Structures are given as structure tokens and as C-alpha cells.
Amino acid sequence: MHKYYTLLWIFSGLIVSCNSVKRTEKSLLSGDYDKAIEMAVKQLQSGKQAKNHKSFVALLGDAYQKAVEADLTQINYLESLQNEEFVDRIYQTYLGLRDRQQKIKPLLPLQGAKFVLNDYTEQIVAYRDKVSVYHYAIAKDMMKRGQKADFRAAYDELVHVDQVNPNYKDIRSKIEEAKYLGTDFVIMSLHNKSRQFIPNGLPDQLMNFNPNNLNKKWTVFDMDDNPKTNYDFAIDIDLEHLEVAPEQYYIERTIIEKQIVDGWTYLKDKRGEFIKDSLGNKIKTDNYLTVRCEFTEHHQYKAAHIGANLYLTQLNNKRTLREEPLEAEIIFENHYATIRGDRRALESNHLNLMNAGPLPFPTNEQMIYDAGEQLKSKIVYSVKRLF
Secondary structure, eight states: OHHHHHHHHHHHHHHHHHHHHHHHHHHHHTTOHHHHHHHHHHHHHHTOOGGGHHHHHHHHHHHHHHHHHHHHHHHHHHHHHTOGGGHHHHHHHHHHHHHHHHHHGGGOSOTTOOOOOOOOHHHHHHHHHHHHHHHHHHHHHHHHHOOHHHHHHHHHHHHHHHHHSTTOTTHHHHHHHHHHHTOEEEEEEEEEOSOSOOOTTHHHHHTOOOGGGTOBTTEEEESSOOTTOOOSEEEEEEEEEEEEOOOEEEEEEEEEEEEEEEEEEEOBOTTSOBOBOTTSOBOEEEEEEEEEEEEEEEEEEEEEEEEEEEEEEETTTTEEEEEEEEEEEEEEEEEEEEEEEOGGGOOHHHHHHHTOOOOOOOOHHHHHHHHHHHHHHHHHHHHHHHO
16 A cells, blocks of 8 residues: 555656646747746755656747747847837846846756856946936926926836936936825815804814824825915815703603503303313313503704814815815713513513613703714715715
8 A cells, every 4th residue: 555655746747747747838939038037946946856857948948049039039039129118028038038037047057958047237337327317307397388297197106216226316306296296285274153152162072183094195284274285276164053952851751551460260151160181180271460651752953063164175266166165063862761660560671771861951051072083074075075
């Protein structure tokens, strides 16, 4: 049996080995040279394919040679077009040539295949500079147009330059400039139009936003007017009315009757004689008792409501872009019950109310603050939808 499993293991290994060679060959023949290189390198690094070592070396050499030839041919073709738009592709191709060499270097030398390695540093540096010049010039032209969309597009171009060539010229300051000029600045303010007294802390509560919850890549919100900022939009929240309903307390009384089992007795016939079953035993029957309970349900209720309008204004032309009503309502409710009589008449839903009790009504100020928190959440939701 041991010999059988040993042979099976060897046979399985041969199948896996053959399959690995075939998959590498398939990638090579389909023109996916880098995939073939990756597969061959992985097998040679593992050292598990000793029997097919020569095959993988040959495949690696063939794939490497063809990949280099393909890249250099593409570079020569793109350079012949003399079009600046292709500098990124040429630059990335030179990086690929360098990285491919770095991948196979730890395996060299390999008997049975020749690998020509070149130093592409000069070409990489030259095209890095060409990429920088090309995209920097595009960004400068975009910024001359003076539109938000152009500043944002210029920002992306400049960030690309910084990623390729850090500290190129004044790239960092240009990135900051494009970011600032491409950003929409929004001032938010609250106005009491209700002609009603509002708690002193309510305005601060409503406008106490965490800017990180609102700010986006190209939108910055201010709650305090900064005279040095040229705002693009204004969001005005007008409080139209605040109302706290009077405390309400009312009761509902219900008489509940129920028949319950209260012991048992022997069943008798009309003559007063005991009724027996077929075995001669006396038959028992339940005694029923009608119980009664007065169930009083107590209800406490109080509500607060705030109504407001949100206005979005474009400041350069004073045009109102959006008007949106906002409503917030907080309701205090409490229900409990008391009884007089036999509680055996009650159901489980009645008993649950008996476990509760009266609660103090919240103050008007607390109700307004609670409604304010709800209104603030709706303001945040609306503002996020606008930008």
C-alpha cells in the first residue's frame, strides 16, 4: 500500500509539472510575455520543478527576449510619431523594461539561455522630465482659463507630475494654488425669522457642525464668515416657527370582566345524583367565577415642532439655486395603567402597562433642543445632497 501511494504521489507531481510547463507555453504563444515570465520565474524560484528546470529556463529566455523586443519596437514607433501625447506611454514602457530586468536578476546566470541586461536610467530620467514638462504646461494653460473646472483638471495634471517627478520646479505651490482656486467655498448661516423667542443655545447647537462631516474634495464649508475668503455659495437656514404643544394628560377607564376557573365539583344530574363514567367514577367539572376589574389607562403627551427653510444662493449673481423646507418634530409619550378590582380579569397587555408609571414632562426648552438635534441632522442630509 505504501508503494502504491508513493507511485501515486510521483505521478501526480509529474502531471502538475507538465501542466505548469504547458500553461507557461500557452502564455508565451498568446503573446502574454510578462505572464509567461512571471510563471517561469515563480517555478524556478521554488526549485520544485527540477525535472523541468531546462524547460522553464528556455521559456523564460524566449519570453524575456520577445518582451524586450516588443517594448523597444513600440518605443521606436511612438518616438517616430513625434507626438508629446505619447511621452507617458514611452516613460511607462521604459519603467517596465527596468522592472522586468529586476525580476529576473536574482536568478542569473541561468545555463541554457542568454539574457541581455541594459541600463535604462538615462532614458527613464529623460522621459520623466518630458512627462513633467508636458503635463506642467497643460496645467498652466488650464489655470489661465480661470474656471473652477479648469483648476480642478489642472490639479490632476500637477498631481501626476508630482508623482512622477517629486519637487519638480514649483510643483507643490502650484498644486496648492490649483486646489484653492478649484474649490467651492460655502458660508452657512442661521436666521430667526419666526419672531419668537428661542433658547440662547439653540443657534449654536444648530450650527455646531463638524466640517469633516460636510467638506469634500472640492467643497469647503464655513460656519463663521471669514473676511479673507471669497465665498462662492451661501446656505441660509431661516427658522420660520417654533412651537411647543401644551402638556396633555388624559385617562381611559374600562371595566373588564372575565370568567375564570375557581376549583371544581362533582357533576350532578337534575335529581341531584352524581353522574358517573363507564367505570363508575364520579365525573368532575370546573367551577367558573366571573371576576371584574376597573382598568384605568393614563396617557401623557407633549410635542415640539420646528419649521425652517434652507436656501442655496450663488453669490456671484445672487441667484437662488434651491429652496427646501425642513421640519423637525419631537414627541414625548408615556402610557401606564392603574387598576381597582380583581387583576385576574386582565390580559398580558394590560399587565405590561401596569409595570410602567408616570414620568415628569420634559421642559419646553429641552423639547426645543431635542427638535433642534433632529433639524440639524436634516440640515446635514440636505447639504450633502446639494454638493
